Amino acid sequence: MATSKNPLVVGVKDLVHQAGEMRELTLELVAPEKYGEAMATVPQGTPMTIELRLEGLHEGILATADVVVEAHAECVRCLDPFSFELRVDFQELFAYSSSDSDSYTVVDDSLNLEDIIRDAVVLELPFQPVCKEDCYGLDPATGEKRTEPPGENVADEIDPRWQELSKLLESDPEKP
Ligand SMILES: [Zn+2]
Structure with missing residues (x-):
């Protein structure tokens, strides 16, 4: 093909101004860009599955989506890289016309x-x-991964290189 079609642009000609019509489809594609900038990201090119339901309404097209993608992260405690399945769902109305520049519209x-x-x-x-x-x-002394919770005495002999990290850990509200 001469023109590369954006797989995240979905044609809805069959639903436009057809209130009550509904269509479901599954998009299998790859992340067109890297998502996220912090400790957890979805690298560009990661396979993504999007279950999409499109409904024609009087004012526009309602898109309901379930996205499944593998995310990569670095553990904030032990710094090990790991990956996990991220599931995201959302619902968004694409209006036929809108004066609000923040809202989504049906284009072409x-x-x-x-x-x-x-x-x-x-x-x-x-x-x-x-x-x-x-x-x-x-473990602040060895730099190895701990296999059990830290004892009370480790604070005295903490390696200065790990002090910043341990401060972060202590302020982590999710720490058990
Ligand atoms: Zn970890």
Whole structure:
């Protein structure tokens, strides 16, 4: 094909001004760009599955989506890289016409899902990813991964290199 079609632009000609009509489809594609900038991201090119339901309404097309994608992260406690399945769902109305520049509109009988999916995925990525809920982080003395909770005496002999990290850990509200 001469022109590359954006897979996140979905044609809805069959639904435009057809209130009550509904169509479901599944999009299998790859993330067109990297999502997220922090400890957890979805790299560009990661396979994504989007279950999409499109409904014709009087004022526009209602898109309901379920996105499943594998995210990659670095554990904030032990710094190990890990990946996990991220599921995101959202519902958005694409209006036939709108004076509000923040709202989505049907353009050329199509819905462009690119921005919505990026925003929904980025919002769902954890700020403080942990490889597992009971990850005990690194032993400040050895730099090895702890296999059990830290004892009371470790604070005295903490390696200065790990002091910043341990401060972060202590302020982590999710710490058990
Ligand atoms: Zn960890």
